[in-house]
Each structure stands twice: as structure tokens, then as C-alpha cells.
Amino acid sequence: MESSILSKVSQLVRDIHCCNSCLGRQFGNLLTGLSNTKRGEALKILLLMEWENNHRLLAIEPPNSSSLLSKDFNIGSVSIKRFFPDTQPVDTPCDICQDNLSSYKLKTLTTDALKALSEYEFSTFLVGSQFPPFIIDKEDTIRGAYNLEFGESIKSEFNREIGKRLQEQIDDALVEFKAPDIVLTFDLMNNQIKIKSNPLFILGRYRKFKRGIPQSKWFCRKCHGKGCEYCNFTGKMYQESVEEFISEPILSAAKGIASKFHGSGREDIDARMLGNGRPFVLEISEPKKRNLDFKMLEREINKNAVGKVEIKIEGLTNRAKVRELKTRSSRNAKGYRVIISLNSPLKLGKTEIQAIENEFSDLLIQQRTPIRVVHRRADKVRSRRVKSFQIKKIEPHQLTLYIVCEGGLYVKELISGDEGRTQPNLSERLNITANVIQLDVVEVFNDKDSL
Ligand SMILES: [Zn+2]
Numbered sequence: 001m002e003s004s005i006l007s008k009v010s011q012l013v014r015d016i017h018c019c020n021s022c023l024g025r026q027f028g029n030l031l032t033g034l035s036n037t038k039r040g041e042a043l044k045i046l047l048l049m050e051w052e053n054n055h056r057l058l059a060i061e062p063p064n065s066s067s068l069l070s071k072d073f074n075i076g077s078v079s080i081k082r083f084f085p086d087t088q089p090v091d092t093p094c095d096i097c098q099d100n101l102s103s104y105k106l107k108t109l110t111t112d113a114l115k116a117l118s119e120y121e122f123s124t125f126l127v128g129s130q131f132p133p134f135i136i137d138k139e140d141t142i143r144g145a146y147n148l149e150f151g152e153s154i155k156s157e158f159n160r161e162i163g164k165r166l167q168e169q170i171d172d173a174l175v176e177f178k179a180p181d182i183v184l185t186f187d188l189m190n191n192q193i194k195i196k197s198n199p200l201f202i203l204g205r206y207r208k209f210k211r212g213i214p215q216s217k218w219f220c221r222k223c224h225g226k227g228c229e230y231c232n233f234t235g236k237m238y239q240e241s242v243e244e245f246i247s248e249p250i251l252s253a254a255k256g257i258a259s260k261f262h263g264s265g266r267e268d269i270d271a272r273m274l275g276n277g278r279p280f281v282l283e284i285s286e287p288k289k290r291n292l293d294f295k296m297l298e299r300e301i302n303k304n305a306v307g308k309v310e311i312k313i314e315g316l317t318n319r320a321k322v323r324e325l326k327t328r329s330s331r332n333a334k335g336y337r338v339i340i341s342l343n344s345p346l347k348l349g350k351t352e353i354q355a356i357e358n359e360f361s362d363l364l365i366q367q368r369t370p371i372r373v374v375h376r377r378a379d380k381v382r383s384r385r386v387k388s389f390q391i392k393k394i395e396p397h398q399l400t401l402y403i404v405c406e407g408g409l410y411v412k413e414l415i416s417g418d419e420g421r422t423q424p425n426l427s428e429r430l431n432i433t434a435n436v437i438q439l440d441v442v443e444v445f446n447d448k449d450s451l
Pocket residue numbers: 018019020021022023094095096097098099100101
């Protein structure tokens with residue numbers, strides 16, 4: 001087969017009725033800085049000149065190619081008409097794209113997309129498309145049959161052309177491939193435009209001043225959220241949670257469909273979370289609004305939860321941050337104020353206090369999953385380090401401690417020993433039954449090793 005473009009093109013347009021775009025696209029990877037429509041038009045012009053040249057010199061018949069009379073190639077019918085007055089443009093759709101790449105179709109779809117996008121706030125987007133398989137197959141067959149090596153795919157042309165048109169019509173919106181706010185999919189089989197709004201990730205820190213509030217929404221253990229007598233038809237075990245205080249106002253401002261709360265670890269329900277607060281990311285699915293007024297939301301949330309929860313929003317973040325919170329930073333060191341009760345009175349001298357503090361500082365603790373959580377977590381042994389251990393106050397039946405330890409250490413069990421499942425532990429060391437009666441997280445450090 002001959003490899004010159006001109007011979008391929010003249011065969012192609014003789015056999016197949018194609019629009020300018022579809023012709024140009026078969027050579028789409030040759031040259032840059034022009035559209036496939038321009039490429040196709042240029043090729044058709046050349047063929048048409050060739051024809052007119054031969055016609056004038058040799059008086060040949062009109063060209064036997066309907067592509068030169070396609071409705072998007074006015075030059076063809078007008079030029080040929082000069083010699084053959086009965087010439088009319090050919091109105092049938094393009095054999096390859098079925099007119100899905102016609103300027104009219106692209107314009108209509110752009111208008112429909114703008115309408116569908118009107119309720120969304122976004123600054124980046126990506127266009128995708130689903131073509132009927134017979135169109136894709138047809139193009140593949142043609143590529144093979146005419147030995148066309150530099151063609152572009154119909155989808156990538158369509159996506160780019162729609163993207164270009166949308167970008168022209170929407171202020172400050174750009175096509176982005178990596179992490180677009182919006183993904184638009186044109187389903188050309190069912191004539192539908194689907195919009196996927198990628199999640200919004202909001203980074204903040206919370207403090208919890210009141211005991212008895214869980215971090216996350218806790219569904220009723222009997223009805224799992226449906227509502228029953230046990231939960232007073234609320235579907236929940238606890239009426240309030242840190243998650244709900246934070247997520248509800250933000251979800252409604254963002255007009256999303258669901259939210260997910262990701263905390264950097266969690267405190268026990270009966271522990272307060274003080275100090276600089278615990279980092280969290282709130283994920284909002286399918287948001288319609290992205291330009292949120294964080295100051296206002298912060299005020300609203302803090303007002304609703306006054307005396308219970310207080311937050312500070314740091315701004316937008318991304319999914320990578322969620323992974324980091326869940327893995328690396330959940331191990332970050334935390335400082336605890338712990339009050340423990342003793343079953344019998346205890347007297348400790350200065351040197352003894354010093355000795356205990358030294359023993360428990362910088363100590364690796366082996367913990368088997370505590371009895372109180374083993375019903376929902378795997379039963380295994382893990383090790384976490386106590387960084388520093390200070391006895392702050394001694395009363396006959398009560399001790400107040402300040403402990404800094406690696407995230408994930410079960411502090412209650414460090415004190416009680418959890419029937420020997422945590423080693424070493426304070427109860428055994430003091431040879432007394434010791435239990436935590438009050439626990440507060442007073443500091444969340446920024447890395448695993450800081451004190
Ligand atoms: Zn076409």
C-alpha cells in the first residue's frame with residue numbers, strides 16, 4: 001500500500017463519507033497547533049484543487065466522493081457547482097462519528113452541560129465520554145484498512161473539544177487531569193450527561209470539653225440506625241457526637257450528599273480532649289458548593305456545641321492527608337492528665353516516686369487488645385512507648401499523673417494492667433488495684449517522638 005498521505009486520503013474519502021473532523025483525526029498526531037477540523041478541511045481542499053485542475057485540463061466528471069460535498073465543507077459544493085450546476089451538499093451524517101463531532105452537536109452538548117453544571121461551584125474539571133461501540137469499532141477498522149498510523153482517538157478529540165468550549169464559557173474554570181473538582185461524562189449512547197463532584201476534604205482540630213460524647217456517630221447496637229425502643233427511636237447510642245457537631249453544618253453548607261469523619265486517633269468517650277486539639281479531616285461527598293466560609297462555619301459549630309466541642313478549621317486538604325492522619329500521625333505522641341483511684345491507701349516517699357517515674361519513662365509497653373475493645377478489634381499484642389511519666393499529686397486513695405505516650409497506647413490499661421494483658425503496668429508495680437477515673441488528652445504533639 002502506498003504510504004503518501006494524499007493517496008490514503010483519496011481512497012478514504014472515495015469509500016467513506018466523512019466530516020472534516022473525522023478525516024483530520026486520522027492524521028491527528030501529525031503537526032500541532034491546529035484542530036482536526038482544520039486538518040480535514042486542508043486535506044479536502046487539496047483533493048478538490050486536484051480535481052478542479054484535472055477537470056479543467058481533462059474535462060473529467062464531478063468527483064466521486066461525497067465527503068467533498070459534506071455539509072461542513074461548503075467550499076466543495078460551491079466550487080463544483082460552477083461546473084455542475086445541479087450539485088447539492090450531501091446531508092447524510094458522517095459515516096464515522098454519526099455527526100457526534102459536528103459543531104452543532106458539540107455546541108448543543110456544551111449548552112446542556114453548562115445547564116447541568118450551573119448549581120456546582122468548581123474551578124477544575126475533566127471531560128470524559130462513552131461512545132457507542134459501533135463507532136469505536138468502525139474507526140478501528142478504517143485505521144487498519146487504510147494503514148493510518150497517526151490517528152487520534154475519537155474520544156480524546158471529543159473530550160478536548162468539549163473541554164475547550166466549556167473552558168471558554170466558564171470563568172476561571174480549567175481542565176485538569178490529576179485531581180479535578182468535577183468529572184463530566186457524556187454518555188452518547190443514552191444521551192445523558194453525568195456529573196461527579198469529587199469530595200471536599202476539610203482539615204481542622206477539635207477539642208472536647210465534656211465527657212460522655214463519642215468522637216463518631218454511634219449507631220444503636222440493636223437496630224443499627226433504624227430506630228427502636230432501645231434507642232428511643234433515635235437509631236443512635238448517644239444523642240451527640242463530635243462528628244455530628246462538625247459534619248452537619250458543613251455538609252449542609254456544601255450541599256453534599258454524605259460526610260465521613262476521619263480523626264487522627266480517638267479518645268475514649270469518657271475522656272476530654274483539651275490542649276491544642278485533635279486533628280481531623282471531614283470528607284464531604286458530591287459537594288455542590290466549594291467556596292465555603294470557614295470562619296462562619298466555625299462560629300456556627302462552636303455556638304451549637306458550646307461547652308461540649310470547639311473546633312478550628314485550618315482549610316482545605318486532600319485524600320493524602322486522610323491517609324496520613326490514619327497511619328502516621330495517629331501514632332503522634334499525646335499528653336494525658338490521668339486521675340486514678342486506689343483500692344487501698346498508698347504512701348510514697350520522694351525517692352520511691354522518683355524511682356517509679358524513672359521506671360515508666362521511656363518504657364516500651366506490650367499491650368494485648370484490651371478486654372473492653374476486643375469484641376470489635378483483633379486480639380493481638382502491640383507495643384507502644386511511654387515517653388514520660390510524672391506523678392503530680394498523691395492523695396491516700398488517688399493519684400494524679402501526667403503521661404506522654406505514643407498514639408495508640410491504651411492508657412487505662414497501662415494503669416489497671418487489664419488482668420495482666422498489659423505489661424508492665426502500674427497496678428502490679430504498686431501492688432495495688434488502680435483504675436483510671438478521669439482521663440483528659442491535654443496535648444497532641446505534631447510528631448511521634450516529641451515530648
Ligand atoms: Zn465525523
